[in-house]
Amino acid sequence: MSERRLRIVEGMLTTQNADGTVNVAPMGPRVDESFTQFLLRPFPGSRTYENLLRTRQATFHVTDDVEMIAQAAVGDLHKSPEFLAESDEGYHVLSGCCRWYQLEAAVVDTSGERAALTCRVTQQGHLRDFFGLNRAKHAVLELAILATRVHLLSTEEIDLAIATMAPWVEKTGGATEVRAWEFLISTIQERRIAVRESS
């Protein structure tokens, strides 16, 4: 699969932990136009990486629930996600998602900075329509990524992004987006303090 032809789609990935519980994390795999092949690229050190290398199984979800993405990105889900009662062994489908894809890794390459798992789709489903594009949802998604990189990025870089995107949330967001945005802002503050204290 040629990587250059593939877009990234941001969504939620569920994998199964060694104890049988479910791990939920935002991931941005590369995907072809018809969503038949996925290239997952987890960083070593994440639970997702560990689970994928052990099981080679995951469920990817297309969703507009940016509040769940925000919370899961920083490992602080405020309520336990619900899953469809009937899923194949080792797979867990988030019941609030728009679409889901059950993935099985056919090729696993751990030679790079991130692992690269080329996956085929073994099952898929559509549960509800996607809300649609909106700048507030995009801003929350972007800030969620920045919140996972507080230890890598400068304060100025993150503050500039916040100043640029805050009006988008104010102008176009609903209560969910505003709540998710505020949650991420306070998480970033906490992470900055933790980074300062550990250096």
Ligand SMILES: Cc1cc2nc3c(=O)[nH]c(=O)nc-3n(C[C@H](O)[C@H](O)[C@H](O)COP(=O)(O)O)c2cc1C
């Ligand atoms: C929109 C979005 C996309 C992300 N994509 C990836 C990705 O492709 N690979 C990765 O390793 N981390 C990615 N992350 C960061 C992980 O979600 C984050 O490190 C998370 O804490 C990993 O959780 P885990 O340890 O439960 O797997 C992404 C985060 C967001 C918000």
